Amino acid sequence: MAKRNKLEIIQNILKIIQENHNSIKPTPLLRQSNISTARFKDYFNDLIKKKFIRETGHKGNKYISLTEKGFKFLEKYKTIINFIDEFEL
Amino acid sequence: MPPRIMQQFAMQSFSTEIIYSFVIIFCSLIIYYGTKELYELSSHKGIKYFRQAFLFFALAYFFRSFIKLIVFYFNAQGILSISPRLFNPLISQVTLIFFIYFSAMAVLYLLYSVMWKKWNGNDKKVYLFHLLAFAISLFIVLSGNALAYLGVNILLFFIVLFVVYTSYKNKKKAKGHKHNLYIIYLLLSFFWIINIIDILIPSFFQNFQLLIYLASAAIFFIMVYKVLKKAGSS
Numbered sequence: 001m002a003k004r005n006k007l008e009i010i011q012n013i014l015k016i017i018q019e020n021h022n023s024i025k026p027t028p029l030l031r032q033s034n035i036s037t038a039r040f041k042d043y044f045n046d047l048i049k050k051k052f053i054r055e056t057g058h059k060g061n062k063y064i065s066l067t068e069k070g071f072k073f074l075e076k077y078k079t080i081i082n083f084i085d086e087f088e089l
Numbered sequence: 090m091p092p093r094i095m096q097q098f099a100m101q102s103f104s105t106e107i108i109y110s111f112v113i114i115f116c117s118l119i120i121y122y123g124t125k126e127l128y129e130l131s132s133h134k135g136i137k138y139f140r141q142a143f144l145f146f147a148l149a150y151f152f153r154s155f156i157k158l159i160v161f162y163f164n165a166q167g168i169l170s171i172s173p174r175l176f177n178p179l180i181s182q183v184t185l186i187f188f189i190y191f192s193a194m195a196v197l198y199l200l201y202s203v204m205w206k207k208w209n210g211n212d213k214k215v216y217l218f219h220l221l222a223f224a225i226s227l228f229i230v231l232s233g234n235a236l237a238y239l240g241v242n243i244l245l246f247f248i249v250l251f252v253v254y255t256s257y258k259n260k261k262k263a264k265g266h267k268h269n270l271y272i273i274y275l276l277l278s279f280f281w282i283i284n285i286i287d288i289l290i291p292s293f294f295q296n297f298q299l300l301i302y303l304a305s306a307a308i309f310f311i312m313v314y315k316v317l318k319k320a321g322s323s
Contacts, residue, residue, distance in 0.1 A: 083319045089135025
């Protein structure tokens with residue numbers, strides 16, 4: 001399997017959340033995203049910072065869901081990839 | 090030629106110049122704002138440098154039209170040949186520094202947008218480009234030598250040519266199909282240099298000026314069309 005790039009990993013994580021009725025606990029998300037815990041933490045913090053996802057609930061019962069920006073990313077993902085490919089960026 | 094006809098001719102060529110600059114600035118800003126959403130969502134460095142290139146093209150053309158306005162107003166041959174008694178030479182020099190700086194940065198950003206991955210791209214290299222562009226502009230203006238500037242830009246064009254050709258060959262090997270985008274990038278850089286010569290040595294392309302403007306505008310229109318089509322902007 002080819003190495004996934006950053007955008008692909010982000011898309012994978014967001015897609016998992018979306019496919020779980022936009023609500024998933026961190027542990028199953030980490031498992032399904034198929035990346036190391038350390039890398040997952042980096043991506044997770046990055047996605048929170050960029051406001052693609054949000055955390056709801058209290059300690060031990062946390063859920064992660066997509067924000068409007070997260071949905072927008074998924075909607076535009078193919079366009080972004082095509083654009084990068086077309087202009088050799 | 091009678092002075093009245095000459096004045097009319099100058100006015101006409103100045104109007105053409107303003108329309109041309111407006112078209113290029115407009116196209117560049119469409120590309121810049123048309124890709125805003127894609128960059129905000131992806132934070133992709135290539136998209137960032139690509140957008141910056143067109144922002145700098147817009148800025149460079151703004152200063153270019155300002156230079157043309159000054160030259161037209163004082164009925165001079167070039168901006169550096171205006172008498173210091175008529176116009177403060179410091180304003181001319183600063184405008185020219187801005188023009189050269191923004192134009193060099195536009196080409197460097199375009200180059201970097203394609204090459205950042207291969208050059209292990211980071212924003213620190215961009216600071217080097219800024220420094221280089223500023224040094225070039227300062228050197229040219231202080232030396233007052235238009236031919237030196239021409240030489241620097243021809244060198245820059247050959248670097249673009251080399252990089253684009255190498256990248257094109259690698260891609261062709263990898264994907265097995267042609268990428269006409271490389272030709273557009275080359276034409277963009279080529280017409281950019283012709284535009285620079287036009288500013289510094291106005292008599293150089295006097296007979297082909299309209300043709301050059303039309304060709305440059307066509308390249309920018311193709312870019313706008315391709316960008317809007319791929320970015321999905323309306």
